Amino acid sequence: MIETRLLRSFLVVADELHFGRAATRLHLTQPPLTRQIQQLEGDLGDVALFDRTRRQIALTQAGQAFVVEARRILDQLAHAVDRTQRVARGESGRLRIGFISTANYSVLPGLLKAFASRFPDVEVELLESTGDEQARLLADGILDAGLLIASDPVPDLESLPLYREPLVAVLPRSSPLASRTGTMAVKPLRAEPFVLFPRVLAPSLYDKIIAYTEKAGFSPYVAQEARQMQTIIGLVAGGLGVSIVPACMQNLRRDDVVYQRLSPKAPEITTFLVWRADRSSSVLESFLEHCRPLAKTSPKRVRAKR
Amino acid sequence: MIETRLLRSFLVVADELHFGRAATRLHLTQPPLTRQIQQLEGDLGDVALFDRTRRQIALTQAGQAFVVEARRILDQLAHAVDRTQRVARGESGRLRIGFISTANYSVLPGLLKAFASRFPDVEVELLESTGDEQARLLADGILDAGLLIASDPVPDLESLPLYREPLVAVLPRSSPLASRTGTMAVKPLRAEPFVLFPRVLAPSLYDKIIAYTEKAGFSPYVAQEARQMQTIIGLVAGGLGVSIVPACMQNLRRDDVVYQRLSPKAPEITTFLVWRADRSSSVLESFLEHCRPLAKTSPKRVRAKR
DNA sequence: TCTCGATCATACCCAAAGCGTATCAAACAG
DNA sequence: CTGTTTGATACGCTTTGGGTATGATCGAGA
Numbered sequence: 001m002i003e004t005r006l007l008r009s010f011l012v013v014a015d016e017l018h019f020g021r022a023a024t025r026l027h028l029t030q031p032p033l034t035r036q037i038q039q040l041e042g043d044l045g046d047v048a049l050f051d052r053t054r055r056q057i058a059l060t061q062a063g064q065a066f067v068v069e070a071r072r073i074l075d076q077l078a079h080a081v082d083r084t085q086r087v088a089r090g091e092s093g094r095l096r097i098g099f100i101s102t103a104n105y106s107v108l109p110g111l112l113k114a115f116a117s118r119f120p121d122v123e124v125e126l127l128e129s130t131g132d133e134q135a136r137l138l139a140d141g142i143l144d145a146g147l148l149i150a151s152d153p154v155p156d157l158e159s160l161p162l163y164r165e166p167l168v169a170v171l172p173r174s175s176p177l178a179s180r181t182g183t184m185a186v187k188p189l190r191a192e193p194f195v196l197f198p199r200v201l202a203p204s205l206y207d208k209i210i211a212y213t214e215k216a217g218f219s220p221y222v223a224q225e226a227r228q229m230q231t232i233i234g235l236v237a238g239g240l241g242v243s244i245v246p247a248c249m250q251n252l253r254r255d256d257v258v259y260q261r262l263s264p265k266a267p268e269i270t271t272f273l274v275w276r277a278d279r280s281s282s283v284l285e286s287f288l289e290h291c292r293p294l295a296k297t298s299p300k301r302v303r304a305k306r
Numbered sequence: 307m308i309e310t311r312l313l314r315s316f317l318v319v320a321d322e323l324h325f326g327r328a329a330t331r332l333h334l335t336q337p338p339l340t341r342q343i344q345q346l347e348g349d350l351g352d353v354a355l356f357d358r359t360r361r362q363i364a365l366t367q368a369g370q371a372f373v374v375e376a377r378r379i380l381d382q383l384a385h386a387v388d389r390t391q392r393v394a395r396g397e398s399g400r401l402r403i404g405f406i407s408t409a410n411y412s413v414l415p416g417l418l419k420a421f422a423s424r425f426p427d428v429e430v431e432l433l434e435s436t437g438d439e440q441a442r443l444l445a446d447g448i449l450d451a452g453l454l455i456a457s458d459p460v461p462d463l464e465s466l467p468l469y470r471e472p473l474v475a476v477l478p479r480s481s482p483l484a485s486r487t488g489t490m491a492v493k494p495l496r497a498e499p500f501v502l503f504p505r506v507l508a509p510s511l512y513d514k515i516i517a518y519t520e521k522a523g524f525s526p527y528v529a530q531e532a533r534q535m536q537t538i539i540g541l542v543a544g545g546l547g548v549s550i551v552p553a554c555m556q557n558l559r560r561d562d563v564v565y566q567r568l569s570p571k572a573p574e575i576t577t578f579l580v581w582r583a584d585r586s587s588s589v590l591e592s593f594l595e596h597c598r599p600l601a602k603t604s605p606k607r608v609r610a611k612r
Numbered sequence: 613t614c615t616c617g618a619t620c621a622t623a624c625c626c627a628a629a630g631c632g633t634a635t636c637a638a639a640c641a642g
Numbered sequence: 643c644t645g646t647t648t649g650a651t652a653c654g655c656t657t658t659g660g661g662t663a664t665g666a667t668c669g670a671g672a
Contacts, residue, residue: 002383003309032631034650044387047394052649055639058651062394062585069386076382077308081350088353088368281367281540325620338660340621358620361668 004077006040006068006273010031010049014067019056068146072142090286098134099126099147100202101229103271106149106248107163107294115290130201138276144284145275149246151204152273160295161289163271165247167209169260170232172239183261186216193241195232208267209244216264221242233257270296310383312346313376315339316355318593320373323363327475396588397428398437403593404440405432405453405537409577411552413469413600415454421596428589435505444582450590451581455552459462460580464609467592469577473515475566476538478545489567490558499529499547501538505540514573515550522570539563 006016009026013033016022023033040064041049048064048301059067086092099108112124129137135154136144153159169189190213199206213220225240226232232243236258246269248257273291275284315332319339322328329339347355358545365373392398405414417431435443440452441460459465475495483494496519496521505512519526529547531536536558538549543562552575556565579597581590 001310001314002387003311004307005309008307020647027631029632031633031651035630044394045391047390049390053639053650056657057649060394061399061589062390065399066386066390068383069389071380073382073386076375076379078381080372081308083375084353084355084372085351085370087371088350090325093367093371147661276580283367326618334659335661336620337622337662341659344621359668361619361670363620 002040002043004025004074005041006036007074008038009036011070013050013076014059014063015035017059019057019189036072047142057219060079064100068195086121089133090122090282090284091119093281093285094123094125095284096125096144096281097147098126098129098137098143098145100131100134100149101273102126102149102246102248103147104228104253106246107271110292111162111291111294115287116289119286121285122286123136124150134274138274144274145287147271147273149202149269150206150272150274151270153209154272156276157274158277159272159274160291161270162273162291162294162296162297163248164268165271166233166268167212167244168247168250169242169262169268170236170245170249170257171260174239174257175258177242177260179260183263184263186213186257186262187218188264189244190218190244192214192221194220195224195226195235195241195243196220196222197229197232198225198228198266205246205269208269212244212267220262256294307595308346308349310380312342312349315342316346317373317376317380319343319356320365323365324381325363335569336541342351358478381478390430391516392427394588396428396567396590396592397425397486398586399589401427401589401593402448402450403431403453404451405447406440406455406577407434408455408554409453410434411535411557412471413577417468417597417600421593423595425589425592428560428592433475435572437463437510440580444580450587451579451593453577453579455508455511455575456578456580457576460578462582463505463580464583465578465580466597467576468579468600468602470574470602471555471577472574473518473550474553474556475543475548475568475574476551476555476563477548477566478542479564480545480550481564483548483566484564487553488565489569492519492568492570492572493524495519495548495550496522496524499524500530501530501547501549502528503533504531507533511552511575516574518550518573532593545588 009022012025013022015020016025018035019030019037023030026033037049041047041198044062044066047062047066048060049066051058051060064287083092113125115122116124126138127143129146131146131148131150131154134143135157137143138146138157147162150159169184169186177192178182196209197206210219224235226235229245230251232245233252233254234294235241236243237254244262244266246258247259272289275288318331319325321326321332322331325336325339325343328361329336332339342357347353350368350372352370353368354366355372357364357366370555372471389398392519417430421428422430432541433443433449435452437452437456437460441463443449444452444463453468456465475490477498483498485489495521502515503512516525530541532541535551535555538551539555539558539560542548542549543560550568551565553565579594581594
């Protein structure tokens with residue numbers, strides 16, 4: 001089998017066209033170098049790489065061809081070492097991140113943009129999914145990290161709170177309930193039909209909304225269900241009802257809807273980054289390092305920012 | 307330095323994910339294999355390729371990246387061996403061939419087509435040139451072989467006669483000298499202006515033409531010189547004169563010229579393949595082997611064919 | 613929880629591979 | 643024709659790498 005040592009030696013001999021000088025450059029003496037080339041020629045099937053009939057040796061055509069190939073192989077090897085080291089350092093590789101749709105309007109875009117500029121060789125794969133589904137995909141090793149809304153720590157997963165936001169009401173712009181101040185009371189929503197997502201998709205968020213309205217004395221009448229936030233807001237715009245959504249959805253600006261802060265103060269929800277403590281790859285480690293400074297430990301900091 | 311032995315072992319371990327089984331496949335025992343992987347990880351800069359914390363070892367992300375790279379390197383190596391052997395066998399490589407313009411109308415096209423179909427991986431480089439120039443380029447090692455017209459063996463070169471042909475007259479179709487039979491006497495050309503090439507370009511052919519006309523009792527009056535056969539025939543077509551050219555030029559068919567066999571019998575010329583005996587590369591060897599069956603040893607065989 | 617089997621790591625020894633010194637053989641310059 | 647240069651060969655020795663024995667650790671099952 002041809003070892004890289006033979007390739008290295010061959011390239012130096014091919015460069016010097018002189019066994020003695022080549023041996024010096026390789027920090028060895030001439031006889032072993034001669035044997036190396038002989039062995040290489042043998043391994044290639046007794047192909048003559050050099051023409052030694054005269055005093056000055058010369059590359060045969062086969063030798064010239066092999067120079068090109070050998071150089072390519074050693075380049076490839078150097079590249080392999082570099083790439084592997086970068087993957088080990090978490091500077092290169094693949095990162096699979098799950099996220100709930102609202103993250104697309106809050107932390108996700110900025111997070112990815114900043115991370116991509118710091119780690120340009122990391123290929124990020126995104127998968128929109130519910131919180132429960134993400135937990136399952138993390139357990140199965142399909143995902144490296146997830147972005148989801150939670151109140152309690154997710155079992156078996158590490159987590160980092162990234163974003164706190166209140167819930168807000170969303171109404172058709174034509175609705176008489178829409179106020180100039182941007183704030184409205186919850187109570188009047190009692191009479192409105194609601195557009196909401198099916199509870200299974202995000203039970204904790206769903207229950208928070210229901211608990212909030214029930215504290216105000218009513219259970220919302222869900223006139224229409226939709227699975228995605230964008231769709232919910234589209235249906236609100238179409239006049240099918242009102243809804244209560246995370247504040248970040250205000251980033252989805254539409255002329256035909258208005259968002260309203262609620263009083264009494266609507267509950268806040270937190271978007272967490274979650275991952276498995278036991279399966280930390282270097283790329284994930286890089287990503288976590290990148291995210292940690294962005295953690296929102298206290299709700300006050302979020303308030304201050306607004 | 308990373309040897310291919312380490313790459314081979316690594317790929318088997320990565321495939322089996324089990325040191326013991328991998329060692330069996332590699333025809334060695336487990337401890338040295340463990341050391342090989344340790345050495346490989348050390349050579350990569352203490353990068354962990356496998357996760358050995360659990361019973362079942364697993365590839366790290368760096369390990370996964372290195373699998374791809376290592377496989378590529380070994381593939382490249384196999385390809386290098388194959389290609390080098392093919393070059394050594396003369397099945398691949400580059401062949402630089404010089405030729406005189408008339409060869410383009412006689413042996414060259416067929417020769418190259420047949421050779422290319424037998425040796426598809428040989429890259430043939432063509433260089434149109436005079437006979438003397440070809441001899442010089444062969445001596446300098448620029449050319450591997452040449453196609454030229456000669457009467458005497460070229461000094462320091464091996465040669466193989468490939469094509470024998472008589473000289474023929476070429477006249478404007480409108481010329482009253484053009485006969486129906488396709489044969490004409492030389493004598494009437496005495497009164498015609500000639501289009502010929504400068505003597506330096508092909509002294510032996512030039513002298514043959516002059517000797518022939520002088521035997522018929524005249525020296526041609528060269529009204530116009532041109533370096534290329536196509537141009538000479540073009541000028542004949544344009545009515546600037548007549549000429550005497552190798553018979554193969556009849557392959558350059560034009561409505562406005564006619565070719566005529568000459569009487570008394572015009573001298574024959576031979577196109578030779580020439581090469582340096584001392585610089586025979588394998589590709590050249592293949593080419594010579596391909597050409598030898600085409601050699602025309604006796605003029606009779608050529609005659610017989612017509 | 614404890615034990616045992618499976619599996620990778622380590623220690624140590626030996627054989628093979630590879631390097632160095634000495635020398636030979638051939639080619640070329642003078 | 644001779645001496646010098648240069649690649650090839652011979653042989654001894656060091657180093658490398660593989661084998662055997664054994665240790666350490668993890669996990670399955672009692």
